[in-house]
Amino acid sequence: xRKITLKLKNIKYPIYIGNQIIDRFPDLCRKHGVKxxxxxxxxxxxxxxxxxxxxxxxxxxxxxxxxxxxNPGEESKSLNVLSKIFTDLIQMKLRRDETIVAFGGxxxxxxxxxxxAVYLRGVNLIQLPTTLLAMVDSSIGGKVGINHKLGKNLIGxxxxxxxxxxxxxxxxxxxxxxxxxxxxxxxxxxxxxDAEIFKIIESNFDNILNLxxxxxxxxxxxxxxxxxxxxxxxxxxxxxRMILNFGHTIGHGIEAGLNYRRLKHGEAIxxxxxxxxxxxxxxxxxxxxxxxxxxxxLFKMGLVFPxxxxxxxxxxxxxxxxxxxFSEQRLNMYLPMKxxxxxxxxxxxxxxxxRALDFLFNQN
Amino acid sequence: xRKITLKLKNIKYPIYIGNQIIDRFPDLCRKHGVKxxxxxxxxxxxxxxxxxxxxxxxxxxxxxxxxxxxNPGEESKSLNVLSKIFTDLIQMKLRRDETIVAFGGxxxxxxxxxxxAVYLRGVNLIQLPTTLLAMVDSSIGGKVGINHKLGKNLIGxxxxxxxxxxxxxxxxxxxxxxxxxxxxxxxxxxxxxDAEIFKIIESNFDNILNLxxxxxxxxxxxxxxxxxxxxxxxxxxxxxRMILNFGHTIGHGIEAGLNYRRLKHGEAIxxxxxxxxxxxxxxxxxxxxxxxxxxxxLFKMGLVFPxxxxxxxxxxxxxxxxxxxFSEQRLNMYLPMKxxxxxxxxxxxxxxxxRALDFLFNQN
Numbered sequence: 001x002r003k004i005t006l007k008l009k010n011i012k013y014p015i016y017i018g019n020q021i022i023d024r025f026p027d028l029c030r031k032h033g034v035k036x037x038x039x040x041x042x043x044x045x046x047x048x049x050x051x052x053x054x055x056x057x058x059x060x061x062x063x064x065x066x067x068x069x070x071n072p073g074e075e076s077k078s079l080n081v082l083s084k085i086f087t088d089l090i091q092m093k094l095r096r097d098e099t100i101v102a103f104g105g106x107x108x109x110x111x112x113x114x115x116x117a118v119y120l121r122g123v124n125l126i127q128l129p130t131t132l133l134a135m136v137d138s139s140i141g142g143k144v145g146i147n148h149k150l151g152k153n154l155i156g157x158x159x160x161x162x163x164x165x166x167x168x169x170x171x172x173x174x175x176x177x178x179x180x181x182x183x184x185x186x187x188x189x190x191x192x193x194d195a196e197i198f199k200i201i202e203s204n205f206d207n208i209l210n211l212x213x214x215x216x217x218x219x220x221x222x223x224x225x226x227x228x229x230x231x232x233x234x235x236x237x238x239x240x241r242m243i244l245n246f247g248h249t250i251g252h253g254i255e256a257g258l259n260y261r262r263l264k265h266g267e268a269i270x271x272x273x274x275x276x277x278x279x280x281x282x283x284x285x286x287x288x289x290x291x292x293x294x295x296x297x298l299f300k301m302g303l304v305f306p307x308x309x310x311x312x313x314x315x316x317x318x319x320x321x322x323x324x325x326f327s328e329q330r331l332n333m334y335l336p337m338k339x340x341x342x343x344x345x346x347x348x349x350x351x352x353x354x355r356a357l358d359f360l361f362n363q364n
Numbered sequence: 365x366r367k368i369t370l371k372l373k374n375i376k377y378p379i380y381i382g383n384q385i386i387d388r389f390p391d392l393c394r395k396h397g398v399k400x401x402x403x404x405x406x407x408x409x410x411x412x413x414x415x416x417x418x419x420x421x422x423x424x425x426x427x428x429x430x431x432x433x434x435n436p437g438e439e440s441k442s443l444n445v446l447s448k449i450f451t452d453l454i455q456m457k458l459r460r461d462e463t464i465v466a467f468g469g470x471x472x473x474x475x476x477x478x479x480x481a482v483y484l485r486g487v488n489l490i491q492l493p494t495t496l497l498a499m500v501d502s503s504i505g506g507k508v509g510i511n512h513k514l515g516k517n518l519i520g521x522x523x524x525x526x527x528x529x530x531x532x533x534x535x536x537x538x539x540x541x542x543x544x545x546x547x548x549x550x551x552x553x554x555x556x557x558d559a560e561i562f563k564i565i566e567s568n569f570d571n572i573l574n575l576x577x578x579x580x581x582x583x584x585x586x587x588x589x590x591x592x593x594x595x596x597x598x599x600x601x602x603x604x605r606m607i608l609n610f611g612h613t614i615g616h617g618i619e620a621g622l623n624y625r626r627l628k629h630g631e632a633i634x635x636x637x638x639x640x641x642x643x644x645x646x647x648x649x650x651x652x653x654x655x656x657x658x659x660x661x662l663f664k665m666g667l668v669f670p671x672x673x674x675x676x677x678x679x680x681x682x683x684x685x686x687x688x689x690f691s692e693q694r695l696n697m698y699l700p701m702k703x704x705x706x707x708x709x710x711x712x713x714x715x716x717x718x719r720a721l722d723f724l725f726n727q728n
Contacts, residue, residue, distance in 0.1 A: 010374060079447050090514045118482065121509060121520045145485060150454045156485045157521070 006228045015164040019213045026061035034099045040065045041112035042103040043072040066092045077146040085115045099124035105131035106138035113144030117159035125161040130170040132182025136223035141231040168216045181266025189226040195340030243334045247272035256318035275356035280335040370592045379528040383577045390425035398463045404429045405476035406467040407436040430456045441510040449479045463488035469495035470502035477508030481523035489525040494534040496546025500587035505595040532580045545630025553590040559704030607698045611636035620682035639720035644699040
């Protein structure tokens with residue numbers, strides 16, 4: 001088991017990473033002063049596979065968990081579901097010095113994390129992610145929240161757990177498509193800051209798809225290191241944290257252009273990364289060799305650009321293109337200089353975005 | 365205009381206090397970097413009296429306020445009303461660097477404050493209290509939140525405004541009963557920490573009821589100083605902040621014993637203060653002279669103990685009395701040693717509480 005300590009302005013807390021370490025979870029709870037009575041919030045899928053085992057591990061070590069199960073999927077990040085969670089927490093008399101364990105993927109982490117932030121003005125939270133994306137992304141950095149019918153993640157807090165516990169063994173039951181979305185995020189960390197991550201995936205692609213747990217542990221560890229270092233430098237989303245948005249300008253245009261259907265968020269972001277790398281390549285700041293490696297690895301992940309369902313002008317509009325002020329419009333964006341290194345630009349034009357989209361439309 | 369700076373671990377912010385200072389509000393906004401586009405959350409009563417004037421003052425100085433009006437009363441501190449506020453904020457496109465002004469009494473402050481804490485993970489907040497209780501209590505200390513059908517204030521945050529602005533001129537339209545509840549809180553600050561407050565009210569009772577604004581400004585200033593000093597020492601409600609709960613153990617028993625009808629919270633707390641002072645007097649730690657002054661002043665405020673509607677055993681049960689463990693039960697409580705000075709005790713028995721209730725039942 002390895003440990004990364006996330007040090008923020010006012011608090012620090014550890015992130016534990018390992019394989020088949022769930023047996024050690026109760027001891028860590030004890031070490032962190034978690035009271036025996038606690039709430040576990042999870043979803044139906046995770047509960048179906050892992051809940052019995054997890055509850056028995058907790059009970060064996062003297063904990064008295066009470067369980068709240070929500071439906072899987074983004075729809076659970078709603079005020080309605082949150083309200084039901086509050087009712088459950090009050091009825092189980094969870095006290096202010098007690099703890100909520102968020103046991104699941106990103107939806108559970110965001111939802112249970114936000115419940116922890118505001119129930120009794122804040123109770124202890126443990127993030128126990130079960131998906132690759134939650135392990136390397138959503139469980140790190142303190143962003144918790146829910147959706148509003150008018151937009152995603154509009155209601156929430158910055159609220160940090162007492163610790164994060166990432167056991168890559170949970171990945172063995174993760175559907176392939178979910179795994180790939182998480183791996184896309186890992187590739188992103190490679191491109192923005194840690195060339196070694198990129199190399200490992202490039203050179204061990206098949207082993208990784210076959211879930212080599214040792215490699216996965218290394219990748220998760222290094223990814224969390226990258227995200228932690230960014231969050232430490234920029235806790236509340238000022239400029240530097242934008243480096244994590246690599247791929248998001250074009251990626252978001254694509255997913256919005258598809259009405260959030262067909263592609264998962266992570267998949268849209270992978271196309272976004274290709275597109276934004278193309279901009280860097282066209283500017284001559286990214287060498288062709290690096291651009292090819294990035295493009296090849298990302299396309300190797302089974303991506304097929306759904307061009308039949310997309311229109312370039314619709315994507316551009318979602319990115320914010322406005323005909324009337326076209327010539328002046330410039331975007332802020334970190335672009336890759338090489339694998340593992342980014343630089344901030346404030347002058348990306350819609351012409352460049354458009355040519356990047358042309359490049360994507362001309363693939364496959 | 366006077367100013368108190370509340371210094372907390374990670375932030376500090378000013379509380380401005382004055383009479384007829386509303387004209388200076390826009391300048392202070394500018395000074396604190398408030399963007400022109402802002403949301404004002406208020407209730408129907410305050411809106412009916414003050415909104416036109418307030419909006420015109422803001423517009424004259426280049427601000428573009430958008431208004432959200434909720435129903436007055438505790439029922440508005442609900443997830444439903446909160447959800448509607450989110451919809452309004454999203455539709456008016458309030459951005460993360462923009463500001464919400466909580467313009468009203470305690471309900472508006474708690475509700476709008478909590479909305480500010482979680483909308484877009486936190487936008488700027490200004491507390492602009494219009495009731496005496498909100499000026500001296502709820503606008504100070506960062507506690508914001510809403511109720512749940514199973515209990516009050518169960519959902520919320522600690523979230524601090526960029527500044528608080530208390531103009532005692534708003535008190536001229538405050539109903540007498542509301543004013544008395546606020547004054548009870550002011551008396552409490554006198555008893556727990558600032559004997560001068562107590563003396564001022566004792567010696568100028570009629571002038572205060574006739575709203576001598578100069579005196580009110582002094583009382584509000586001194587009360588906020590007391591509350592600020594407590595909050596500074598104990599930001600997140602550890603032991604010391606319990607000093608603010610003087611009168612709350614018995615007071616809460618009384619209001620619960622009445623099913624939260626007939627008495628307002630502030631009125632119940634005043635009876636609680638008399639009861640808890642009686643305990644101190646009975647213990648011999650509070651001299652009879654001080655006890656009489658406290659009792660006389662509080663009863664002078666028009667309090668009539670609604671004994672017809674109360675049963676002693678019901679009150680005791682709400683305070684937590686349990687027959688089976690009677691002999692061991694002890695309560696934590698700050699008790700007055702004299703006017704302006706409290707001490708912490710961890711050994712208050714239900715026998716003492718019962719005799720204090722007898723004392724109350726034997727009044728009037």
